[in-house]
Amino acid sequence: MLYLTGPGERVLHLVLVGGVSREFAAPWSRVGPDDPVPVAVAVREGRLVWLGSQEEMARLYPRVGLVLPYDFTLAAAPVPGSALPGSPAKAAPTGTATAGTGTTDTASPAPTDTGAAATAAAGGLVLLWSGSHPPYLDQREKDAIGAGCRSLAQVLRQAADEGHAVQPLPAPAVLRPPPPPTPGPVEAAAVLAFVRRLPGASCALDLNGRITFATPEAAGLLGAPLSRLIGALPWEALPWMDTPAVEDHYRGAVISRLPRSFTALRPPDHPVRFELYPDDSGISVRMGPGDDLTEADADRAAGGSPPPAPVPSRATALYQLMHLAAGLTEAAHAHDVVEQAADQLVPALGAQAMALFVVEEGRLHIVGHRGYPDELAARFDGRPLTDEGAGTGVLRTGRPMFFADREEVRAAYPDADIEQGMAAWAVLPLIASGRPVGTLILGYSRPHPFAPGERAILTSIAGLIAQALDRARLYDTTHQLAHSLQTSLLPHVLPDVPGLEVAARYLPAAHGLDVGGDFYDLIRIDDTTVAATIGDVQGHNVNAAALMGQVRTAVHAVAGAPPGEVLARTNRLLTDLDPGLFTSCLYVHIDLARHSACLATAGHPPPLLRHPDGPVDVLRLRPGLLLGIDPGATYTATEIPFTPGTLLALYTDGLVESPGRDIDDTIDATAAHLAVTHDRPLEPLADELIRHARRASPRHDDIALLLLRSRQALP
Helix, strand or coil: CEEEECCCCCCEEEEEEECCCHHHHHHHCEECCCCCCHHHHHHHHCCCEEECCHHHHHHHCHHHHHHCCCCEEEEEEEEECCCCCCCCCCCCCCCEECCCCCCEECCCCCCCCHHHHHHHEEEEEEEEEECCCCCCCCHHHHHHHHHHHHHHHHHHHHHHHCCCCCCCCCCCEEECCCCCCCCCHHHHHHHHHHHHHCCCEEEEEECCCCEEEECHHHHHHHCCCHHHHCCCCHHHHCHHHCCHHHHHHHHHHHHHCCCEEEEEEECCCEEEEEEEEECCCEEEEEEEECCHHHHHHHHHHCCCCCCCCCCCCHHHHHHHHHHHHHHHHCCCCHHHHHHHHHHHHHHHCCCCEEEEEEEECCEEEEEEEECCCHHHHHHHCCEECCCCCHHHHHHHHCCCEEECCHHHHHHHCCCCCCCCCCCEEEEEEEEECCEEEEEEEEEECCCCCCCHHHHHHHHHHHHHHHHHHHHHHHHHHHHHHHHHHHHHHCCCCCCCCCCEEEEEEEECCCCCCCCCEEEEEEEECCCCEEEEEEEEECCCCHHHHHHHHHHHHHHHHHECECHHHHHHHHHHHHHHHCCCCCEEEEEEEEECCCCEEEEEEECCCCCEEECCCCCEEECCCCCCCCECCCCCCCCCCEEEECCCCCEEEEECHHHCCCCCCCHHHHHHHHHHHHHCCCCCCHHHHHHHHHHHHHHHCCCCCCEEEEEEEECCCCC
C-alpha cells in the first residue's frame, strides 16, 4: 500500500493498493499523522517499522491487530522528500530493522519534531508478507525497501518538477497482478480435464472474493447452479454461507497467504468441508462432504458426555469485540469499562470469569469482576507489584501470559492460589501510553489451548481496555476534583436567622463532569436583616465551579448594599476578571422587621412567591443583563411584601427546563404545584419540588433550590 500526503495537508491518503481488494484497504484509506498505526509512525518518526508477528502487531498497535487478527508480517517505511513543487527534498532515514521489537535502529537520528518529520516525507510505503515469513527482515529485503522508497521519491519529485504533481484520488488505484500466460486450446482442454478428474469439487476466487470458476461437482455440493455462482461472492449467492466466520476465513487466507480449512453446514444437515489455497492472484478452493458435525452428533447420540461449550469463532468474537470497542469509547467511568468488558468480552471469547485490576500507589487494586466470588477478589486486592505472580509479572514484562491448564500455572508459579472451578487463564497487561495501568484476567472453566489468532485478539482488546480505563480514571479524577471544588465552595451550613425558615438543595447534572456553576447562599447581615442569592455560571466543568466561588465571594463582599448595587459591583468584578463565562444571578435583601424583601435579577429565572393563604405569584422582575458581559450594566430593584407565612422560592433553570416545552409554561406548572403543597415544613417541601421536576422530564442540568419563609413578626 502506498500513501501520499495531499497538497497543503498532513493527512496520508492511500493512493495505490496491490495484493488485496480495495475493500480490504478501505478502513485505512486516510491516516492521520498522529494515528497509532505503523505507516503513521514510520512517516512521523522517519524510520522503518517492522512487525514480525501477529502477537507483536496486537501488542503494539491494538487497533490494527483487532481489525486484522491474521497471521502476517508487515513493514512500513517513509517515502523521503516532498511531492509538492518547490519543496526541499529532505530524505528521512530508513534505518535498520530490529527483529521482534516493532522499532528500528536508524542509521541517522530520527527526527524528534513530529511536524518536521511529517513534512519531510512525501508519504509512506506498507508491505505485507505471508505468515510463513521469518520474524525478521534480511539485509537484501532491507536494501530493497530503502531503494524502493528512494525510487518512489525520485518519481514523485520529477513529476512535481514537471508540473504534474501526483495528487490523491477519492479512491486508491488497485494494482492488478500480472495475468498468467494464456493457454492454447489444447492446453486449456487438458487443464480442464485434469481438474475434472480430481476427486471432490473445486472452485476459484479472485482477490475480491468473487467466484471465477467452479466445477459441476462444486455446484452440486453447494446446492446452486453454476449460473448463480460465477461472478458472485459465496456469502451473497449462498445465504447459508452469509456468516462472519466464513468471510473471516476468506479474509484470513488473503491477508496471511496461508492455507486454511473449515466446515460449514448447508441446510438442512449437509456439512461441507472447504480447503483454501491462496496466492497473489486469488484463492483455489477444494470442497468435499464434511464429517466434523456428523461425528459430534454421533457422540451425543451414543450417550457420551456432552462436548465442551464451543468457543466462538474468531470472526464472531471479532464482531462482538468491535461492539465492545465502540462501547468503550462511551465509557465515562472506570466501572463503565468493567461493565462493558464483562458484558461483551466474557461471552465473546467463551470465558467464564473476568477480573480487572488497576495500578495505584505500587499495588494492584480490583475495580470489578464477573464470575469470581467476592472473597477471592478481595484476597487479591491490594497486592504489591513486587509480589511474585502472573498478575504482577505481566506488568513487569509488558507481555501477556496464557495458561492452557492448571499444570502450566503450577509450572510457572508453584505457590499460585488457584481458584477452584477454573482450569485455564489469560493474564493480560493493560498498557496505555507506554505505562502499565492495570491487569486483565480471564478465567475458563475447562482447559483452553490459546491459538495464535485468539492470543492476538486478546492482546488487542487488552490494549483498547487499557486506553479506555486510563481515560475513565482521568475522567473520574477530574470529576472528583471538580465536585470537591464545587461542594467546598457551596455553604455547608446556612445561618440560623430568627423568624426565618430555610431549606436548600443542590443536585448535579446527569451528564458531563456532573458539576457546574449553580450556587446559592444565605448571608446574615444583622439580627433582622438577611441577604439571599442564587445563580448559575455557564458550563459544567472546573472553570464553572471556580467562577461560582468567585461570584459568591463577590456577593458576600458587598452584601447589605442595595440589591441593584450588589449586582452592579459583582458584574464589574467579573468583567475585569474576563473569565469567558457568563452568570445569571438573583439577589434578595430581606428585612424581617419591616416584613419586606427587595429583589434584583441579572438574567435569572423569576422567583416564586407563595402567599400565606395559598396562591403563588411568579415574580417576573425587570430583567438585567447577565453578569460578566457589560461592565456598565445597571440593575433595577423591586420591593415586595414578605409577611409572616410568605414563602419565597429561588431556583436555577435546571428545576424548570424541559426539552420541547416553553420555559414560561414549565415555570407556571411548578408554581401551580407549589400552590397545592399547603403549609408543609420546608425540608420535605424541597424534596417534593425536586421529585416533581424529575417526574416532569429527565433533567440534564444542575438544580439549585433555596426556600425562604417568614415565620413570625419580630419586635
